[in-house]
Amino acid sequence: MTTRIPITILSGYLGAGKTTIINRLLSGDHGRRVAVLVNDFGAVNIDASLIETEDDNTISLTNGCVCCSIGDDLGAALDAQAARHIPPENILLEASGVAEPKRIATHVGFWPGFELDALIVAADAETVRNRANDKFVGQLVRSQIRHADIIALTKTDLVGPEAARGVKAWLRNQVPNARIFEAPNGTLPVALAFGADRASNALSGPVEPAPHSHLRTVMCVPGTGLSRAGLARAIEALPSSVHRVKGFFRDLETGRMTLLQCVGRRHEFLEAPTDTETVLVLIGVGSDTEMNGAMDLLTASDALEADPKSTFAARISD
C-alpha cells in the first residue's frame, strides 16, 4: 500500500479565485491536516485567531493545517513537507497562473514520496470566456481548462444564474464531459479537493458532510467482485455530475483486492492490501437519482453473476 502523500493541484489563470479558495480551505474546520503550498505568500489572508505560529515562509494554523511559500524550488518545497515531524495528509499546491497544468502535474505527481490526486482548475465565470479568446493568454487558459480533472467555477454569484448556465454550457463545449463544481464564494469542500478520507478503513465510517455545498457522497458495498475492464467502461459512461470515485473491490480476473481511484475523467487501478473491505464511494453534484444511477452503473459493471439482492448500499446525501 502506498504511503505517498497525495497532491491536489489548484491551477487556473490570474484572478480565477485561487487565493480565495485557499484562504477558505486553510481556515475551514474540516479535520484534515493539509499543507497548502502557495506562490504568493503575501496574498494568504487568514483570521489571526486561527494562526498558531508564523514565520517568513510558513504559517501554522490551530486546525493542523500549514501554509508554505513554494519559493523557486518546487521539489525542495515538497521535500520539506515530507520531512516534517508529522507529514501532512494532503497537499494542496497552488500552480502559478501561467503554468501548464499537465507539466506541473507530472513534476509533482512523480516527485519521490508524492502522488497526484487531482488537478482542479479554477475558472472565473465572469471572465473565463474572454480570457479564453485573449490574444496573449487564450491558448493557455483553454489548455488549463482542457486538462482539469475538476473545474471549480467561481464568482457565479456575480454573474447570475442564467449567465452561469451559459458559461457551463460553454465549458462543456470546450471539454466534453467536463466535471464542473460551482464555488461561488470560493468554497471547495475537502471531499472534493482531496476525496474521501484516505485511510482505507475510514471509508466505512461516516462520510463527512459538506454543509455549504450541493456536493453529495454516495457509498455502496458491492456484493461481488468487479472487473477492471467493466469498471473502466462504466467510468467512461458516468454522468459529468460525478466528480470522484474511490473504492476497494475484489478484481474478478485476479481475485486480488484492488483500489480504484477516479477523479474527473481520469482513473487508475492500484493493488490494495488483502484485508481491505470492499466499498465504493462516489462524490459529485448530481441529484439523488443521478448519483444512485451512477452507483448502479458501477456495481453492475461487470458482473455477469452479480446478485442485486446481496448488494448492501448505504447512501448518504446532504
Added chain:
Amino acid sequence: MSQMTVYTARNIRTMNPSLPEATVVAVKDGRIIEVGTLESMAPWLEAHDHVVDNRFKDHILMPGFVDPHLHPTIGSMLLPCHWVTAMEWQLPDRVSPAIKTHEGFMDRLAEIERSLSDPREILISWGYHKIWHGDVYRKQLNRISDSRPIFVCQRSFHEIVANDAGIDWMEPARDELERHEQVDLETGRFFETGMFLALKSLKRIMMDPERFAQGMAQMKKLMHRGGETTVGDMAFPLTDEAFEWEMLSDNFGSDDAPFRIAITPRGINDMASYGGRTADELKRVNELEERSTDKLRFTNSIKLFADGGFNAELMQLLPPGYIDGHHGEWMMAPEVFEDLARLYWNAGKQIHVHCTGDLGVELALSVLEKLQAERPRFNHRFTIEHLGVSTPEQVRRIKDHGGIVSAAVYYVHELGEAYWHGSIGFERASQMSRMGTLERLGVMTGFHSDFLVSPPQPLKLAWVAVNRIAESGAVLGERERTSLDFAMRAITIDAAYVLNMENEIGSIRAGKLADFTVLEADPWETPLEDLKDIPIWGTVFEGRPFPIK
C-alpha cells in the same frame, strides 16, 4: 594624486564620432584626461608630471567592451562542468572544440573520463544537444565507465542522461525513478520534469561554495579574454540572494578584478494578487540599490519577463507559430507583467523585458504603448532583451515609442539553420535576430552574450551581426546583416547606453573612465569574416593594464 600615464597606440578607435581616431590617450586616477596626438595634448603634458607608456605602440585601443546582459551565477555553476559542445568555446583553461557527431561526442566524453585523476569525481558534462549529438543512452555511458557516475546535461537543460553508476548514486531509490513518466531508466534519460530528479542530486555538487568560487574565477577569466570591462548581470538574484551577493562581492569587488558589473534586479515572478503590495515590491528593489558600489552598481533598472526561453523553443509566437503546433509559454502572466511594468515605469526606472518570440515582443510593445499614453516619458530606455523572432513592423514600433534593444545576435549563428529545418521554417528563421532592420530604422542597439547562450566575446557577436554566418558556414538572412560601425557601436558605446552608463564608459574621450580593450589588429582593417579571430592582448581597467595571461 597619481602620475599621469600617456599611452601611445598604433591607432585608437575612440567610438566618438567627433574624433573617431587618435594615437595617444592620457590617463590619470582611472580617468581619461585627453585623447588625440602627442602634439594636440601638449598643454596637458607640459602642465602635469607624466610617463609615456609605449607598450601599446603596435596595438589598437578600443573602448573596453561592454556586454550588457549575461549571468555570472549561471556561468559559475556550469563552467566547472566538463564541456562537450557543438560549437567551439574557448574557455580559460581549455578549448571545447566543435563536436557535431554522435561518435565525436562519445569519444570526447570517454577521453575526458580517462583524464580524471580522482576516481571519486562525479563526471558532469554540459553542452549535449540532440541536433548534433544524436541520442545518448545509459548503456553507451556504461561503456565509458561502469563505476564512475556520469551525467550528460543537455545544453539548455531539457534533459540529463545518466549511466548506471550515476543512477545508483542519485538520492531517490530506483523504484521512485522508475514510476516517473519522464524518466526512462532503460535509456538513462531524465527529461523535462524528470530532469528535476537528477538535478536534485546534482545541485549539491554544483552549488558547493568551493566549486562555485572556482567557477566564478573561470567566469572572470573568460570575460577578460573576451575583452570585456563592463557587463550587465541581467537578473539578480538567480535564486539565492545572500549567497550570490557574497560570491559577487568576493570575486568582483576586489581590485584585481578588471570589471564592473551593472546589476539589474529581477522583478518578482509570480504575484497572484497583490493589491496594495506593489509598494513593497518597489521598496525591495530600491533597498537592493542601496548596496550599489563602483564595481557592483545598480543602475535604476528592473528586469521583467515576457515569454519563455529561445533555446528551449518556448518563445511565444504570433501565427503561424511552430511547425509542430506546440506552444510557447509566458514567464509572467501578461497582467502581472503589465502591472509591474506600470509600477516601475511610474517610478522612473529603466525596464528591461526578456522577449524571445514575436508574440512576446507584441506584449511588451502593447504595454509600452499603454504606459506612454498614461504617463509619457522621454529617455525611458524601455529595453527589449533578446529579440529572437520579431517582425519588421515591431521594430518600427520599438523605435516610435522610444524603445531600445539589447540583442542576442548569436541565435542566428547557432540555431538559425536548426530552427529553419525543425522549428519555424526558413523565412522567420533566416530573419531571427534582425539586426539589419534595427540598423535601417535607427534603433539604439547593444549586443549581448547572455552567457551561456553565447560566449562572452563581443567580437564574436559583432562577427555574427556583420556576416550572419550560420553554423554550417552558409550566410542566413543577408538583408539582416549590419555594417561594421553599427556592430562595433553595439559592443561599446551603444551597449553602454543600454546600461545607462554612456556618460562614463563606451567611448574614449576626456572625462570617461579609462577602460580599453587592446587588440592586435584593427577591426576596420580586418576582413569581416575574420573579425572574431582578432587576438586580444588584454584590457586596461580604470587606467591599469591587465594583460591576458
